[in-house]
Amino acid sequence: MVVRTRLRSVLIPLVLFCLSGAAGSYFVWHAQNGERGIKAKLVYKEEIRALTVDRDSLVAERKRWERRIEMMQAEQVDRDLLEEEARLLLGRAGKTDLLIQFQN
Secondary structure, eight states: OHHHHHHHHHHHHHHHHHHHHHHHHHHHHHHHHSTTSHHHHHHHHHHHHHHHHHHHHHHHHHHHHHHHHHHHHSSSOOHHHHHHHHHHHHTOOOTTOOOOOOOO
16 A cells, blocks of 8 residues: 555656656747747748848839830930940941950
8 A cells, every 4th residue: 555655656746747748848849840930930031031132133123124214205315225225126236336256
């Protein structure tokens, strides 16, 4: 009888400590590796950084195009821009242009 009570007094707390340790381990593991854990947060931050860089380059390109369109829509068209566009469309070069040809 004495052995049973002593065994119970040791086993019951040991089982409770093991169960609480397992539950704590489960939550700690998911806090680090889960869908919304620390590692996922780092992945999301890296993705946000890459998308921000992409967005910034697109905004700069849009501003560049808006400026060119504004120059074409003005009351008097910018002659340099008109000449540049005409040369690109016709595939021609000016008298003072320097051409560098590469051989494949």
